[in-house]
Amino acid sequence: xxxxxxxxxxxxxxxxxxxxxxxxxxxxxxxxxxxxxxxxxxxxxxxxxxxxxxxxxxxxxxxxxxxxxxxxxxxxxxxxxxxxxxxxxxxxxxxxxxxxxxxxxxxxxxxxxxxxxxxxxxxxxxxxxxxxxxxxxxxxxxxxxxxxxxxxxxxxxxxxxxxxxxxxxxxxxxxxxxxxxxxxxxxxxxxxxxxxxxxxxxxxxxxxxxxxxxxxxxxxxxxxxxxxxxxxxxxxxxxxxxxxxxxxxxxxxxxxxxxxxxxxxxxxxxxxxxxxxxxxxxxxxxxxxxxxxxxxxxxxxxxxxxxxxxxxxxxxxxxxxxxxxxxxxxxxxxxxxxxxxxxxxxxxxxxxxxxxxxxxxxxxxxxxxxxxxxxxxxxxxxxxxxxxxxxxxxxxxxxxxxxxxxxxxxxxxxxxxxxxxxxxx
Numbered sequence: 001x002x003x004x005x006x007x008x009x010x011x012x013x014x015x016x017x018x019x020x021x022x023x024x025x026x027x028x029x030x031x032x033x034x035x036x037x038x039x040x041x042x043x044x045x046x047x048x049x050x051x052x053x054x055x056x057x058x059x060x061x062x063x064x065x066x067x068x069x070x071x072x073x074x075x076x077x078x079x080x081x082x083x084x085x086x087x088x089x090x091x092x093x094x095x096x097x098x099x100x101x102x103x104x105x106x107x108x109x110x111x112x113x114x115x116x117x118x119x120x121x122x123x124x125x126x127x128x129x130x131x132x133x134x135x136x137x138x139x140x141x142x143x144x145x146x147x148x149x150x151x152x153x154x155x156x157x158x159x160x161x162x163x164x165x166x167x168x169x170x171x172x173x174x175x176x177x178x179x180x181x182x183x184x185x186x187x188x189x190x191x192x193x194x195x196x197x198x199x200x201x202x203x204x205x206x207x208x209x210x211x212x213x214x215x216x217x218x219x220x221x222x223x224x225x226x227x228x229x230x231x232x233x234x235x236x237x238x239x240x241x242x243x244x245x246x247x248x249x250x251x252x253x254x255x256x257x258x259x260x261x262x263x264x265x266x267x268x269x270x271x272x273x274x275x276x277x278x279x280x281x282x283x284x285x286x287x288x289x290x291x292x293x294x295x296x297x298x299x300x301x302x303x304x305x306x307x308x309x310x311x312x313x314x315x316x317x318x319x320x321x322x323x324x325x326x327x328x329x330x331x332x333x334x335x336x337x338x339x340x341x342x343x344x345x346x347x348x349x350x351x352x353x354x355x356x357x358x359x360x361x362x363x364x365x366x367x368x369x370x371x372x373x374x375x376x377x378x379x380x381x382x383x384x385x386x387x388x389x390x391x392x393x394x395x396x397x398x399x400x401x402x403x404x405x406x407x408x409x410x411x412x413x414x415x416x417x418x419x420x421x422x423x424x425x
Contacts, residue, residue, distance in 0.1 A: 003034060005073040006055050008106045012047060015040050016088050016103040016141070023099050026150055027180070034076025039091055039103070041083045045069040048080035089143045096169040097176070097188075098146040098156045108139050149185075156185040163191060167198035168206050170232060175214040178223035193230045200235035204298035207236055208276075211297070215280045221251040224287075241293035243286070249349035250286035254279070256354070257345060263365055267341050273300035282342045285310045286349055306339045310346060317343050322356040326371055330407040333364070333372045340364050374406055377417040387421060398424065 008015075019037035024030065040047055045061060048069035052059035058072030067082035084091045092101040140147060149156050155177055163169045170192045177184050184192070199207070214220045214227075227233055228242065257264055270278040281303050288294055291307040299307070313336050320328055336343055341364060344357050363372040376399075383389045383398060401424060402417045411417055 003075065004036070005034070005057070005075060005078075006051055010051060010054065011038070011106050012040065012043065013107050014088075015047075015106045016083075016091075017106055018092070018103045019095075019100055022102045022104055022140075023146070023150065026102070026147065032075070034073070034078075036076065036078040038078060038080045038106070039083050039088060040080060044080040044082040048078070051078070051080075088141055092141070092143055093158060094162060094165075095158055096162055096166075096172065097149075098144040098158055099149045099182075100146070101142075101144045101158055102146040103141040104138055105141065153180070153182045154185045155180075155182050155188060157188040157191060160191045160195070163195055164198060167195060168202050168210060170195055170199055171207065171210045171214070171227065174223045174227040174232065175210055175217065175220075177226075178214055178217040178219040181219060189230070192232065196230070196232045197235065199232065204296060208297045208299070211284075212276050212280045215283045216277065221247065221283065236296060237288070238293065241288050241290045243289050246346065246349045247283070247287040250283055250345065253345050253348045254282070257341070257348070257361075260354070260358070261361055261365060264341055264361075272302045272306065276300070276303065278306070278339075278342070281306050282310070282345060285342060286346055306342065309336060309339055310342045314343055314346050314350070318347050318350065318352060321347060321352055321360065326407050326409075327404050329360070329363070330371050330374065330404065337364070337372070371407055374403055376403075377406060377411065377414050378402055378421075382414070382418075383421065386418065387425075389425075 016039045017036065018039050021034070021036050038044075044067045045064075048071050049059055051057070052071045055071075055073070058070075060070050060072070062068045062070050062079070066084075069080050071078045071080070084094050088103055092103060095101040144158055155173055157163060157173075173184055173188070173192055176182070211224075214224055217223075225244065225248065228237065228239070228244070231239075254268065258268070268277070268279045268282070272278055272281055281299075284294060285291075285307050288307075289311070291304065291311050294307060295304075313332070317332065317336075320332060324332065333340065341361060344361055344364075348354060348357055363369040367373055378399070380391075380395045380399065383395050384391065389395060389398070398421050402411070402420060405411045405420055406417075411420055
């Protein structure tokens with residue numbers, strides 16, 4: 001709590017810290033970027049505004065009707081929400097899963113802070129929930145036995161109607177199972193499956209974001225397959241368009257590629273749209289046989305361009321990979337340079353061997369490679385100024401002829417390029 005960007009004494013009494021931060025702290029999971037959720041019996045928006053004003057932080061009302069506001073600090077966000085129901089226990093009873101329905105009363109936590117600071121090194125060494133509980137004097141409000149669920153590493157619903165109220169919670173259950181390495185409790189999983197058709201009522205942006213979180217998680221692919229097997233995503237990712245065999249392999253393939261070509265990490269971690277990364281788009285491409293099947297997710301133009309390009313050129317690459325001429329390699333790179341490693345990854349997941357694909361990746365990674373990145377020997381201006389060729393599509397055709405001759409090793413200088421063009425003319 002020493003990382004918190006404001007003093008708990010600035011909060012009215014009572015104020016409760018709830019949700020993911022409490023859960024993750026019990027599990028000894030920490031993030032540099034804080035994501036805090038507070039519940040107040042009254043004046044939630046006014047409190048958030050006062051905190052933002054005092055600490056010169058950003059402020060935005062997220063939901064005026066439900067009285068939810070956010071304060072944005074450099075190292076994280078703090079959401080303040082009006083308590084739902086007559087007590088904090090009633091509020092916790094409206095949440096999704098029991099492990100997320102645990103609260104801390106902030107002022108009691110603040111009073112215990114000195115002792116907690118003294119125990120800080122021991123806390124950091126905690127390996128499980130029981131260790132944390134034995135080393136701390138925090139007072140937890142846990143009416144639904146969420147702490148027990150954390151100890152047993154299971155995800156258990158609070159109530160079926162809570163999942164029906166916001167069906168995105170159905171998909172979130174699988175995402176949190178992946179993030180935490182937990183199992184979904186049997187009855188809860190049956191309810192998730194039963195309510196899966198309700199997920200089609202959720203806005204595409206919310207579903208897309210949740211899928212991005214899931215696929216970015218270490219065990220995300222495994223739980224994605226679990227969700228597909230349970231037909232959770234049938235309305236968003238129809239099974240007839242899926243390539244599960246390729247998707248099953250893509251995670252291993254990417255790990256192997258990063259082990260052999262560490263610099264590819266910059267490619268896989270490239271941001272394509274907002275906080276959405278190339279890795280997620282590549283995994284979606286591996287999952288589907290049709291880019292149009294993913295259109296309901298409302299992907300960005302960049303993501304859609306990648307998906308269409310990857311799936312369009314993948315069959316061609318699998319034909320070329322072991323027998324392409326220098327010219328064929330050059331032309332393929334010119335068409336796919338932006339997302340080529342994604343095509344290579346899908347080819348490997350589809351059965352190509354690394355020995356054949358690796359030379360292509362080495363070319364792509366080398367900015368001085370004469371085939372992937374040929375340096376122009378002559379420009380359109382040179383053709384107009386030195387050879388008197390009038391502006392027309394013919395200039396582009398001549399420059400392409402020069403590039404191909406250069407790639408094939410037939411010319412190496414500007415004068416040789418001019419001589420070639422004169423012979424063509």
